[in-house]
Structure formats: structure tokens, C-alpha cells
Amino acid sequence: MKLRDFAREIGLSPTTVSRALSGYPEVNEATRTRVMEEAARLGYRPNINAVRLATGRAGAIGVVMTKASDYQFSEFMSGMAERLSGEDIDILITPMTEHDTSDELQLYRRLAESRRVDAVVIHSPRPRDPRIALLHQLKLPFIVHGRSEIDVPHAWLDIDNEGAVRQSTEHLLDLGHRRIALLNGREGLTFTLHRLAGYKAALAQHGIDFDPKLVTHGDFTDEIGFRFACSALDERARATAFVAGSMMTALGVYRAARSKNLVIGQDISVIAHDDVFPYLTAENMVPALSTTRSSIRAAGTRIADLVLEMLTGREPSDIRELWPIELMLRETSCPVPKEKAE
Amino acid sequence: MKLRDFAREIGLSPTTVSRALSGYPEVNEATRTRVMEEAARLGYRPNINAVRLATGRAGAIGVVMTKASDYQFSEFMSGMAERLSGEDIDILITPMTEHDTSDELQLYRRLAESRRVDAVVIHSPRPRDPRIALLHQLKLPFIVHGRSEIDVPHAWLDIDNEGAVRQSTEHLLDLGHRRIALLNGREGLTFTLHRLAGYKAALAQHGIDFDPKLVTHGDFTDEIGFRFACSALDERARATAFVAGSMMTALGVYRAARSKNLVIGQDISVIAHDDVFPYLTAENMVPALSTTRSSIRAAGTRIADLVLEMLTGREPSDIRELWPIELMLRETSCPVPKEKAE
Numbered sequence A, B: 001m002k003l004r005d006f007a008r009e010i011g012l013s014p015t016t017v018s019r020a021l022s023g024y025p026e027v028n029e030a031t032r033t034r035v036m037e038e039a040a041r042l043g044y045r046p047n048i049n050a051v052r053l054a055t056g057r058a059g060a061i062g063v064v065m066t067k068a069s070d071y072q073f074s075e076f077m078s079g080m081a082e083r084l085s086g087e088d089i090d091i092l093i094t095p096m097t098e099h100d101t102s103d104e105l106q107l108y109r110r111l112a113e114s115r116r117v118d119a120v121v122i123h124s125p126r127p128r129d130p131r132i133a134l135l136h137q138l139k140l141p142f143i144v145h146g147r148s149e150i151d152v153p154h155a156w157l158d159i160d161n162e163g164a165v166r167q168s169t170e171h172l173l174d175l176g177h178r179r180i181a182l183l184n185g186r187e188g189l190t191f192t193l194h195r196l197a198g199y200k201a202a203l204a205q206h207g208i209d210f211d212p213k214l215v216t217h218g219d220f221t222d223e224i225g226f227r228f229a230c231s232a233l234d235e236r237a238r239a240t241a242f243v244a245g246s247m248m249t250a251l252g253v254y255r256a257a258r259s260k261n262l263v264i265g266q267d268i269s270v271i272a273h274d275d276v277f278p279y280l281t282a283e284n285m286v287p288a289l290s291t292t293r294s295s296i297r298a299a300g301t302r303i304a305d306l307v308l309e310m311l312t313g314r315e316p317s318d319i320r321e322l323w324p325i326e327l328m329l330r331e332t333s334c335p336v337p338k339e340k341a342e
Helices: A003-010 A014-022 A029-042 A048-055 A071-084 A101-114 A130-138 A161-174 A190-205 A222-234 A247-259 A296-311 B003-010 B014-022 B029-042 B048-055 B071-084 B101-114 B130-138 B161-174 B190-205 B222-234 B247-259 B296-311
Strands: A060-065 A090-095 A119-123 A142-145 A155-159 A180-184 A215-217 A241-244 A269-274 A290-293 A320-323 A326-328 B060-065 B090-095 B119-122 B142-145 B155-159 B180-184 B215-217 B241-244 B269-274 B290-293 B320-323 B326-328
Touching: A003 A014, A003 A029, A014 A029, A060 A071, A060 A101, A060 B071, A071 A090, A071 A119, A071 A296, A071 B060, A071 B071, A071 B090, A090 A101, A090 B071, A101 A130, A119 A130, A119 A296, A130 A142, A142 A296, A155 A161, A155 A296, A161 A180, A161 A190, A161 A241, A161 A269, A161 A290, A161 A326, A180 A190, A180 A222, A190 A215, A222 A241, A222 A247, A241 A247, A247 A269, A296 A320, B003 B014, B003 B029, B014 B029, B060 B071, B060 B101, B071 B090, B071 B296, B090 B101, B101 B130, B119 B130, B119 B296, B130 B142, B142 B296, B155 B161, B155 B296, B161 B180, B161 B190, B161 B241, B161 B269, B161 B290, B161 B326, B180 B190, B180 B222, B190 B215, B222 B241, B222 B247, B241 B247, B247 B269, B296 B320
Parallel strands: A060 A090, A060 A119, A119 A142, A142 A155, A155 A320, A180 A215, A180 A241, A241 A269, A269 A290, B060 B090, B060 B119, B119 B142, B142 B155, B155 B320, B180 B215, B180 B241, B241 B269, B269 B290
Antiparallel strands: A090 B090, A290 A326, B290 B326
């Protein structure tokens, strides 16, 4: 049965039927209920193209995939997919391999022109992110995963990166650690700046001077974790604790400790940020890893949810979700060894 | 400048211009060169929609994302993105969270109807995969990442999973191991069956009986690696070697060995399959992990390449690429300890 026939059968316009079935706010609840009951009774299954033609919707949410997209990206996408499955909404990935900002803006411009997406998700924002200004100007709905400081009203969802690292650092300071190394994200990104701010705030509260040599920036790989931990453990005034940006960097720190015959949870402490991957769990590491924990998959699911809300009329500037983060203490956060205490 | 104006300016039809700029074989080289030179000279930048309208192309390759999609999926997608960036071709991800085959077929049917993709990539095929028969019937171009045994002509790219596991197992047998455990993929998938066949072939050649207790199936997580390795190491006739399906399962085996105070590379051996993730490298593990190595990112890049070739006229049934796999011996494959040799 075609949309037109079904609409005629129940005495409504095809547009009203499409909107009712797509959950648009222009159609009142009573009409929507009736349309859905009639669709079930008559066995009408909407044709996606007909609905899209009638509603003017593309039926896809856009994501630009950069070269830096990694295992976190995949978890986030799985979370989005979980929410979008059954909604007749796809995810359109636009590939971009170079880190050229002007190219990326051009991609967003063409995505908006092409009308192939109803909204986009922006990842890894910077404090003054030109993508936000551009999308606002193009009137393409969008949500930022992370935060910016730009003076343009927009929807965002972020975890409290500053609070997470402040908590980890404070806890290690309370345990007597004074040489705490921070394995931070890529420079220039807002979340990296927030984590650094949390680290500095904790140090300041304990009257400890900030030592830039104890901080490194980069992608979250075990290689970077290993190299930086090795060098931090080789210093004369060596680090006694590490705040690791991810599970992968924590693996690198574990490896570095083993290569120097140091026992984690005794000689050195580690607290990592855990995005909750199904294939690598903090509880299972030996020793069990203390973490600040927040599921990036859940963030993906919630972002998809918020996009759907925006598409049915919720004001983007009303959408600001900051997720608090809990510190999960396990076996790798312990008092500083006596001989190294100040 | 619009397509129509540009075409008029250089005295060609809009369709010819679009095809020339999209690299279609219908346009000869001389014309293509001329169109591109004129476009550069006149500063014409094609509008993606106009080109698509003229060529009838959707400008996207479809991928159905299941709940089982994981860190390997993200690497594969990055590889595809690398090839597609700059080609004006996107990747359309259709979410499917349930493992219901009939639902999945329905998704492909609607993807074909909607004309939103020019081709699709099928992942994790089974020996008689109904998706292949369906897409062939729907005449939607597709390529299979992996292999099926279905009697329908189709394009595929796969790595030699059987050869990889046969090599690993043979090498361990040559080192004197007789109790070799296999951490295999999910049951029913072709690659899982191929790996099992390689394992059995190696055992048969050495006249060793197959013991189903030494084989487990499941997703490639450190948890499954840990649990299975623990139980295989607890057996009276315990395993002395492991063929691990991925880097993550290998991490689980490392952990299990440490928890039982066994030294990998002395007390037990491990050879894993390595998809070459940028964030976790076999060379860097302690001890350095012996692997069968094949970049899943490179497979993604090559699949994107092959899709582009199909779209410009290459016969799908001509596309059959089987990538051989090399065994990289490092520190975790060693002779069976004396007291445990038979």
C-alpha cells in the first residue's frame, strides 16, 4: 500500500500522515494515535522515500570522520546506533583525512548544501571552534560532543573532564604523592584544557608548584603512555603517580612500570580515565585499575536522543548536559612509598 | 558558477561535464582533461547535488552497523575514509542493534529502495549468507569483507584466516607443544570456520587428535581471553600454548598467565592475530607478542578502492582478493617446557 492510498483510505493528507508517523510536533496526539492504529489495522508500512519527500527530512545525522578518529569513535557510534535503530535514521559519515581546518569547514558547508543530513554531531571541539559559528550561520542543526567557549547558542553534551582530573589528582595528593604525572589529550582541544585546569587546581589547593615536565600531550595510545612513563620514571625526582588519559595510556604505564621492575599499587600509583570499552575493563587489569569512569557509548546514545529532540522542536540552546564523573578506587591508587615521601 | 553555466561556457552538455568530473568511463580521456583544465581556469567548483542529479549517483557507500561492531569496525572505517576523502563519497551507516537476520535483510531492502547509496559493504559473512543473495537480486552493487560459500557471483576481499591459524598452530607444534588452545571468533561466521579448519589441519598433519575443550568461541575481548585461559591453565592436562584471535584476547591471556604466576615466553606460548591497531602494538607488549599480522585499516582502504572500481564499470565477479598473512615471531613463541613435553 502506498502512502497516498493509505492517506486517502483514512481521510488525511499524505503530509499529515507522514508527519504523524515521524513524530513531528505539528500533528496532535489524537491524530498521531489514530494514524498509527489505522496503519497497524490496514498493514500499512511507510515507504521511507515517500515519508522523506513529504516531510522534507533527509533521515540521517552527519558526522565528519577525521584521521584522529579511533576506538573511542567506534564506541560512540555504537551508542548512537543503539538509539537510532528502528528510527529510520542513518548516520552519514563524511571522511576527512587531513587536519586542515579550512577543508573541514568546506565539508560542513557542502553537507549543509546537499541536504543529505538533518543535523550533525561535532566532535573534539576547541575553545573557539569555527565549525560552531559556521553551522549556526548555515542553520544546520547540530550538537557538540564536548564544549566550546564560543558566543553562539548551541546544544552540547560533555563529561566533567576538569572535575575528573581534579578528583584523581587530589586523591593522589591526599595519599602523599607530590610528583604526579599527567598524560593529557591532544593540545588545543577543550577537553585537554579542562583536564589541565583540573590538574592545576588540585595542585594549587595543596600548594604544589606546577611542573610542565610532568605533563605530556598526545593521542591516547599505549606507545605514548609507555614512553612518557619511562622517561618520568627515569628522572632523578621521579614521578610516583600517573593520571592517565585513557585505558590505552594506562596499559603503556603498566608496561613501563614492569620494564623498570616497579610494582603498580606499591611503588607507583595510577588513576586512568575509563570510557568503558566492552573489550578492556579496568576491574580486570592486574592490579585492578582505579579510574574516573564515564561510558562514551552512553554519551553517543544520549546525543542521538538529543538530536531527535532537536528535530522535533526542542530549542538547541536549552540543551546543555554536563555529566559528573565518579572516582572508582581499586588497587592502583595507594600511599606514596615512604622513602619517596617529602 | 553553476554547472549549467560552466557547461555552456565550454560547449559541452551538463551530463558530460558531470561524468567527466566524476571519472566515469563513458567520457574519454581527452574530454576529461579538457573539462578539468577549463574548471581550473574558470574557477568552477562542482555543486555536489547538481553532479549527483546529472549522474544519478547517491555519492555514498552503505554499511550496516550491528551491535557486534567494535574496535575493528572503527579501524576498517578509518581505512575506507582514507580512500574516500577527496572523492565526494560518504559512508552511510545504517544502525541495527538486534541480531535478527530478517530485520537486517529488511534494512538492506530499504537501503536499495531509497537509492541513498551506490554500493554497500557486507561484514562478517556466513557461509550461506542471505544478504549476498538479496543484494544480488536487488541489483545493488556490493562487496563482501570476508568470504561466503554462496553460489552467487560477487566481489570479495578477505585475509587468509585459515592459513594464518594453520601457520601459528604448526609453528607451536614444531616447538613441541601438544596442548594448544584456540580462542576463536563468534560461531557460524566464515572466518571463524576458516580459522578452525586451519587449526584442525595443522593438528591432523602432526597426528594430534582434536580436543574440542581446547577451543572457545566469542567476541574478541580481554575478558573472554582471561576466563578461557584461566580455565585452560587449570586443567590437569593444561594448555601450554594459545592461538589468540586478537590483540585484546591476547591481553586476557597475558593477564591469566600473570595471575597464575606463569611466565609467557617460558612457561606458556602465545601467538595472536594482529589487526594492527595504532594504539596497541604487538612489538611493545612485554614480552613482545608473536603474531599473524594484517592491517584491517588497509583492508578498508582497499575495499573502498574496489567499490570505486565497481562503480566505474569493473565486473564484481572479477574482484576476489585473498590476502596472505605473514607469521611474525617475537618473544612469546618458545619451545614447550621440558617437564610438560610428551
